[in-house]
């Protein structure tokens with residue numbers, strides 16, 4: 309007999325998005341390269357799926373630190389010293405590597421302090437409500453990452469007024485904040501880099517507008533951590549010169565190749581975040597071995613070795629961008645090590661991904677709802693440990709793809725600028 313749970317699930321399966329996915333699976337099962345199981349990982353960013361070895365162009369581990377001996381040794385040491393997990397919320401106690409990793413993040417960035425959450429999503433969902441009360445407001449860029457939006461939603465449910473402003477537009481931020489008056493303080497939340505378009509926010513102008521409304525900046529620099537800015541410290545210090553009146557969010561799960569997300573800023577702000585972030589108080593921490601690994605990974609990023617890794621990464625990105633552009637693809641991104649080429653409809657995009665997969669290259673076919681309907685892209689994540697030969701091989705496979713899948717006309721919905729930005733990371 310059907311339970312209410314069964315009936316509820318059945319109803320959900322009939323709603324828009326789920327129905328769309330189920331239908332896509334039914335219509336073209338051979339095209340769907342989702343929920344893949346990786347059977348083994350090899351050197352130089354190769355992996356095995358379905359018994360076949362492929363070059364993996366789908367990893368955010370941009371610097372290849374996931375395979376770095378110092379990082380692997382630190383995880384092993386962490387397991388030996390602390391076990392798999394300390395098994396308690398930080399509200400009760402924390403292990404010494406927690407404070408060490410947070411101090412390392414702050415010292416590396418040049419902020420007074422930092423707090424590490426288990427992910428950037430949990431940082432945004434915890435910090436934005438923690439930084440506001442019902443007397444305050446949050447203004448967010450219309451294309452800010454989904455997790456900023458989620459954080460703003462939680463704050464809104466607690467009585468904080470929130471509003472979006474036009475992408476990268478300080479005049480519109482000013483208009484939106486004027487419209488929200490009266491309020492006590494404003495949080496202006498933006499991404500540090502929009503990973504698909506490679507656009508940077510005008511932080512100096514945003515800072516000026518924020519200050520004029522008694523507000524401060526909250527910059528999610530997840531995609532920039534380790535790969536953009538001086539020494540890989542991200543976009544904020546380079547743009548603003550300092551961290552005054554700004555909180556910076558960064559990722560420890562992408563280029564840093566460990567686990568977690570941090571918020572960095574003044575000691576007082578971090579103290580308040582620790583006391584008021586529900587995702588920290590009511591959830592568990594990053595496991596100790598990953599905290600020791602964060603220390604090791606930041607050690608590599610802060611060492612002389614970093615310049616070589618970054619040079620290799622930048623050279624691979626430049627080669628792929630120019631190779632794909634020369635082939636006539638419309639290329640998005642390339643500032644962060646994510647290079648996307650516009651393909652078009654869901655089916656064309658899935659076919660293109662399958663074509664490259666069969667040629668030995670895994671890239672992500674990104675279709676609706678991650679991008680607008682009919683605006684699919686092939687997303688290629690470039691890493692420092694891709695060989696030049698692998699990047700050249702991918703460009704060769706893209707050339708063959710071009711022959712089998714001619715370019716779409718200029719009336720393609722892909723060419724509407726707003727849609728380019730809408731592609732979420």
Ligand SMILES: Cc1ncc(COP(=O)(O)O)c(C=O)c1O
Nearest residue numbers: 427428429453455528530569733
């Ligand atoms: C800007 C930004 N914020 C947050 C996240 C989510 O990070 P996490 O996987 O650590 O939750 C991402 C992931 O791509 C991102 O690009």
